[in-house]
Amino acid sequence: MxxxxxxxxxxxxxxxxxxxxxxxxxxxxxxxxxxxxxxxxxxxxxxxxxxxxxxxxxxxxxxxxxxxxxxxxxxxxxxxxxxxxxxxxxxxxxxxxxxxxxxxxxxxxxxxxxxxxxxxxxxxxxxxxxxxxxxxxxxxxxxxxxxxxxxxxxxxxxxxxxxxxxxxxxxxxxxxxxxxxxxxxxxxxxxxxxxxxxxxxxxVTRSATIWHLDIQEYAACLALSASTIVKNMPSFNYVQQLGSISAEFTSNNLIPIISAPDNFEAFIDDLLFALMPIKAFTRLHLAQNLPSHFLKLLETRLSNAGIIVINP
Ligand SMILES: C[S@@+](CC[C@H](N)C(=O)[O-])C[C@H]1O[C@@H](n2cnc3c(N)ncnc32)[C@H](O)[C@@H]1O
Missing domain, CATH: 3.40.50.150 (Vaccinia Virus protein VP39)
Incomplete structure (x- = not known):
């Protein structure tokens, strides 16, 4: 605080x-x-x-x-x-x-x-x-x-x-x-x-475990805070937009929001903040339910930050 x-x-x-x-x-x-x-x-x-x-x-x-x-x-x-x-x-x-x-x-x-x-x-x-x-x-x-x-x-x-x-x-x-x-x-x-x-x-060591990330689920969790997020904070726009989707998240309704130029960096910054306790320690399994070009972009950003992405 x-x-x-x-x-x-x-x-x-x-x-x-x-x-x-x-x-x-x-x-x-x-x-x-x-x-x-x-x-x-x-x-x-x-x-x-x-x-x-x-x-x-x-x-x-x-x-x-x-x-x-x-x-x-x-x-x-x-x-x-x-x-x-x-x-x-x-x-x-x-x-x-x-x-x-x-x-x-x-x-x-x-x-x-x-x-x-x-x-x-x-x-x-x-x-x-x-x-x-x-x-x-x-x-x-x-x-x-x-x-x-x-x-x-x-x-x-x-x-x-x-x-x-x-x-x-x-x-x-x-x-x-x-x-x-x-x-x-x-x-x-x-x-x-x-x-x-x-x-x-x-x-129990954190390096021994694989972590899991499904971006559709993660977005639904982020959307829970849409009505309480602070205005003027970097995440405000994209989280508000996520909050405006009442149906389930799908690739079709999610990608236009998180990959929009004004939103993408804030989205990545939040994701790295979410992953901070694990980075440089272990491996992340990323669900393959988004278009491959977006997943590739995400993998690159995560691996630049020291996170090993695996797709078994
Ligand atoms: C939301 S209040 C909850 C206070 C209390 N535990 C309760 O439930 O009534 C959060 C408290 O955590 C303290 N806090 C935040 N970071 C801390 C840290 N690194 N070490 C100790 N206390 C911390 C804050 O100063 C604040 O008093």
Missing amino acids: NNNQHNINYQDAPALSGGCYSENKLQKLGLPNLTGKKFLDLGCNMGFYCKYAQTQGALRVVGVDIDKQVINSARQSNDGIEFFDSGWDNFPSGEFDVIICLSAIHYAKDPIELIENIRNHLSPGGLLILEGGVVGIGKNLQSDLLIPSWRQVGDRCRHLSEGFVKNHLLAGFNWRLNGESELRGGDNIPRYVIHATPKDPDV
């Missing part, structure tokens, strides 16, 4: 101005009994959930946020809780029984690295609770990418997709959907709560 004034008013309770309904979200998290537990909140904002953990008798409570203003504010009213303002790339020391990361992983530069760090800091039997927007749940999409977006609050982010969670992000975990989460304005992506526990010694 690039704008402190949004963070300072983020956490709140119903009927107050922050409007993210922290109390309601709390009910949906399915937190375990926290008595005597070590609890960590990554992207803790003003410390609402840290404070809750403390009232539940947690032994150690740590909150991490990159926004100094919210951490200063959190420190003022939460004695006995450790707050760090250096961001989750500087992971706090020690092991934790419960780590939560709510409405925040979409800002991670490298979500896979963040999850690896979390895994390394969970105590045996520890629980990760992840909450946020996930695209394509239950839709059995073939693509397993992150889905980029520019949102009205002014930040560029990448939403999780079901395939990304299953095949890459949480491949080293046993995980389940705990249910839907509290909706919050700013995007149209449905939100979920995920509970995850690390699998027994199991090293």
Whole structure:
């Protein structure tokens, strides 16, 4: 997030101005009994959930946020809780029984690295609770990418997709959907709560996996954010145009939009942003459901960026 004034008013309770309904979200998290537990909140904002953990008798409570203003504010009213303002790339020391990361992983530069760090800091039997927007749940999409977006609050982010969670992000975990989460304005992506526990010694490397991209599906996922995308952002035009297509995407209705001269570079820039966590690591399988000249162009751009495209 690039704008402190949004963070300072983020956490709140119903009927107050922050409007993210922290109390309601709390009910949906399915937190375990926290008595005597070590609890960590990554992207803790003003410390609402840290404070809750403390009232539940947690032994150690740590909150991490990159926004100094919210951490200063959190420190003022939460004695006995450790707050760090250096961001989750500087992971706090020690092991934790419960780590939560709510409405925040979409800002991670490298979500896979963040999850690896979390895994390394969970105590045996520890629980990760992840909450946020996930695209394509239950839709059995073939693509397993992150889905980029520019949102009205002014930040560029990448939403999780079901395939990304299953095949890459949480491949080293046993995980389940705990249910839907509290909706919050700013995007149209449905939100979920995920509970995850690390699998027994199991090293999952991203270089070992093949990633999948079907541009028709990917476009349908991008179109979900059409009504919330920030005007004047490079992606605005083409995402709006994608959003205006109500029928299924096909080669015929998609190619004129994404290959238009005004749109193509923004489309490629977003795609490379979506692929950032994998590039230079592994191989991408590209669905062959678009005209071959367009696929060729795409392959060239991807391979120039260090991504190996395979078509088995
Ligand atoms: C949308 S708010 C969610 C706050 C809180 N987790 C909640 O659900 O109420 C996202 C938070 O993530 C924080 N954040 C973004 N990037 C971060 C990073 N690299 N390290 C730690 N926190 C970060 C932001 O400053 C912001 O407070």
